[in-house]
Amino acid sequence: MLRLLTAGESHGKLLLAVLDGFPAGLTIDTAPINRELERRQGGYGRGGRQKLETDVVDIQTGVWQGTTLGSPVTLAVVNSDYKLERLKDLERPRPGHGDLTGAIKYLGSIRGVLERASARETAVRVAAGALCKQLLAEFGIAVFGYVTQLEQIATQPREGTLDELKTLRDASPMYTLDPDADKQIVARVDQATEQGDTLGGLVEVKVFHPPFGLGSHAQWDCKLDGLLAQSVMSIQAIKGVEIGLGFEAARRPGSQVHDEIAFDPSQTADPTLGYVRRTNNAGGLEAGMTNGQSIVVRAAMKPISTLRKPLASINLATKEPESAAYERSDVCALAACSVIVENVVAFTMAQAFLEKFGGDSLTEMKARYDLFQQLAQQR
Template sequence: MLRYLNAGESHGQCLMAVLEGVPAGLPITAEEVNNDLARRQGGYGRGGRMRIEKDQIEFTCGVRKGKTLGNPLGLLIRNKDWENWKDIMAVEPGPPSTERVVTRPRPGHADLVGAIKYGHRDIRNVLEKASARETAIRVAVGAIGKALLGQFGMQVVSYTMEIGSVVAPTSLDPLEAYAKAEESQVRCWDQGAGEKMIEEIRSAKHKGDSLGGVFEVVVTNPPIGLGSYTQWDRRLSARLAMAAMSIQAMKGVEIGMGFESARRFGSEVHDDIYPDESHTGFMRKTNNAGGLEGGITNGQPIVIRVAMKPIATLYRPKNSVDIQTKEPFEATVERSDICTVPAAGVVGEAVIAYEMANAMMEKFGGDCLDEMKRNFDAYQAYVKSF
């Protein structure tokens, strides 16, 4: 199994993670990871922090000559903005900093509940870790997952489906949609909808407001049989939903037809099964289930849509209460984005890729990539003969 822990503050020295369980012999380069880190920093509607940082991964251990060793991987991303914060965020003992102290929590953020839970009187101690800056290191971990999945012919892609009131039409081909989305400032595959999304973001910025939306993540070519129905916490559908909801500001997840399936008859929802001599022996002409039945992959593409709320930091702040004086104030304005849905899709790819790679390791895992491939090939032969 794979597992990792991450650490680091938004304005601290760095973000880091230790990733355990990656089989030996997996080809990986910093360039592959940095490509996804750059994608996370892009998108129309981003704020000033993205002009400061240029995220680059450092493999501190676990990789030699472009291949994993089977040891835990050490991943590190340095924060360039640390130079402007090293006195405020100093590790050494000393009097509390009086600069940039935050006492006015933002509605919709972890500020107030985090301060109460951990006993902080300076909310900066909360927002430094609750910040979405943390997703950079998770994108790096997810890039390792993508590399592993790629060895078995799988891809994890995403694109924006909604921003504010603008909804893009549904695409029938996820890889084609992804290719077009990568050329869009808002990562929308449909040019017309993308232009309307940009106008929506401009309008929100003019009002001092923020916008959320919906992105879709698709996993192509998954094998039948990942996940399990035998225990609630082994259902892959549940694990993927948890992964998506672990991203900051996410408020809803649906798989396949999702909530629409609750509004239709069963005859309109469930995917008919047909014989297929050329592949696994069975096929579907539709994918309303989104690639998962009973918490197990059925061989169809996995389709997940995730709803993101608007960013909590507003340049026209909402009402709040100072935690020191208990007087009403307008909430603190931290440097922020207007809309991060395009970037959130990249983070969505990462967390889904990690969970899918973990499921692959559970099913086919070995100490090295070659062993894992032998296990996979033997299982595929079994499926075709079923």
């Protein structure tokens, strides 16, 4: 079983992820992990902090001579602006943050809650997910995330090869696939910055070439749609998760929702086993299991809670009305959010993959995967 725990405070010494149950025998490359960390720090609308730090992963355990051992893999990202011990507490809780509730729950400080609630934690979730992508790539599976909408500005959907889509996304200031919408998006972020306001939006992640049968219909907590929703919803500021058509499915009759099944024997070798669908409204998941189509996950990010023009709050010491506290903050972290969702989905896919084809080593996994593909072709 693949498990992930993270530790660390936003302005603490470092962030840590422990990835337990990762198979032996994968030769890993830290460069793509660092690229993902860099992408997480980028995007239009970020605050000053991102410019101070350049995140770099340090893999501290579980690897020998560049290859995983099957023992827990510890990934560390050091905070170059460590200053937690010098930071003061906040007195005026920010609406939309855990400040008020956390201080009451722990009978303690706001600082003690915000330091851990902060999305800085996602640096190591991204590092762990980026490592999982290297495992998935051994089986031809790719995970790709991008922004589809900022506030009211929707982008146009794009088709193309993964390389074409990556080129488009990586040239976009907001990690979209639509250069025309980018102009409007940048202008809207500039306007919100001037107004002291913040913005959210939608991100989409696709998982290409998953095999049949990841996840399970048999028990509620093994359903892969549920597991993906949980892991994506756990990301800071995510307030909605959809799979495939999502909420739109509720607005259509069944004849315009379900993906009709056809068979094309010329494609039996690929993960679809020759079963083809003209549509993918299910987003690659039926009854909690992958159905050989691409997985499509969409997530809604709320606007950042810390506003330069702060909202109304209370001074916890005096109980008098005052404006909420302001700490250096992002105006829009939607681009970063697409990177986080991508890598969190990669972790959950690797977890599901190991559940089905798991073994102690990559070699054993490959043997199991090949055997299943052979057997499934006879069905």
